[in-house]
Amino acid sequence: MAKTILVVEDDDDLCDLLDYNLSRAGYKVRVMKQVAGTLEAAERIVPDLILLDVMLPDGDGFDVCRSIRGCASLADTPILFLTARGEEVDRILGLEIGGDDYITKPFSPRELVARVKAHLRRQSAPVSEATTRLGPLEIDSEACKAFVNGKEIALTATEFRLLEFFIAHPGRVHSREALLETIWGQDRNVTPRNVDVHVRRLREQIEESPQDPKWLQTVRGFGYRFELPA
Numbered sequence: 751m752a753k754t755i756l757v758v759e760d761d762d763d764l765c766d767l768l769d770y771n772l773s774r775a776g777y778k779v780r781v782m783k784q785v786a787g788t789l790e791a792a793e794r795i796v797p798d799l800i801l802l803d804v805m806l807p808d809g810d811g812f813d814v815c816r817s818i819r820g821c822a823s824l825a826d827t828p829i830l831f832l833t834a835r836g837e838e839v840d841r842i843l844g845l846e847i848g849g850d851d852y853i854t855k856p857f858s859p860r861e862l863v864a865r866v867k868a869h870l871r872r873q874s875a876p877v878s879e880a881t882t883r884l885g886p887l888e889i890d891s892e893a894c895k896a897f898v899n900g901k902e903i904a905l906t907a908t909e910f911r912l913l914e915f916f917i918a919h920p921g922r923v924h925s926r927e928a929l930l931e932t933i934w935g936q937d938r939n940v941t942p943r944n945v946d947v948h949v950r951r952l953r954e955q956i957e958e959s960p961q962d963p964k965w966l967q968t969v970r971g972f973g974y975r976f977e978l979p980a
Contacts, residue, residue, distance in 0.1 A: 753870055754778040756797035758788055758814065759832065760807050764855075768801065771859040772866065785809030789817045792824055799870055802849075804833035804840070812847055819848040819904065826894050828869040828907045832857070838943075845940075845947045850908045852940070868935055869907070882917055884978060887956060887965070889914060896955075903955040908933065912948055913956070916966065916976035925973040949974055 757768050760783045769779045782788045785808050804811040818824045828850045836854035844852045881890050888897040926942035953960040967975050
């Protein structure tokens with residue numbers, strides 16, 4: 751069954767371009783052109799991925815992202831920002847509030863489709879062990895859910911993959927570049943700073959004291975290491 755892409759974009763020409771290229775790649779495309787009604791439409795459609803503009807005629811795409819991340823049925827849906835706002839502060843904000851990727855205009859349609867495919871591929875990648883428990887931390891790889899002391903925590907698809915990777919390789923030090931290659935892959939347009947943003951968000955979710963982490967530790971001058979509980 752073809753996967754569904756929800757495009758939230760107000761530019762008619764760009765919508766036509768996205769519809770054409772994504773449809774050619776085998777996806778079903780649904781379009782919303784304003785903030786109003788987007789969350790309701792997303793809940794009804796339950797898309798496999800969302801392409802989200804930041805500057806919409808009646809509001810801010812960042813607010814839409816926050817609303818989507820607060821919806822249980824959409825919390826794990828990959829969100830790719832597609833915007834002309836390319837400043838680092840905007841890119842970091844987009845990732846901090848739950849975006850999985852940040853693509854600036856103008857862009858290559860072929861690259862966009864490649865990124866969409868990559869995110870959907872990672873989202874549906876099979877895993878051999880469904881549930882892993884480490885002390886108070888538990889992850890269900892089939893359901894893409896994580897729990898601390900039995901309480902589910904809210905993670906984006908990228909944050910979940912990052913946590914899953916750390917748990918699968920405890921005690922090892924991973925450089926930011928290595929994490930970029932492993933989690934984001936070759937079709938990425940992110941920087942080592944983006945890794946720091948996602949690690950900080952993970953700490954806020956799994957650590958009792960994010961400023962003094964026991965699990966996800968910084969190895970100064972190199973990267974990060976995930977420590978098993980004593």
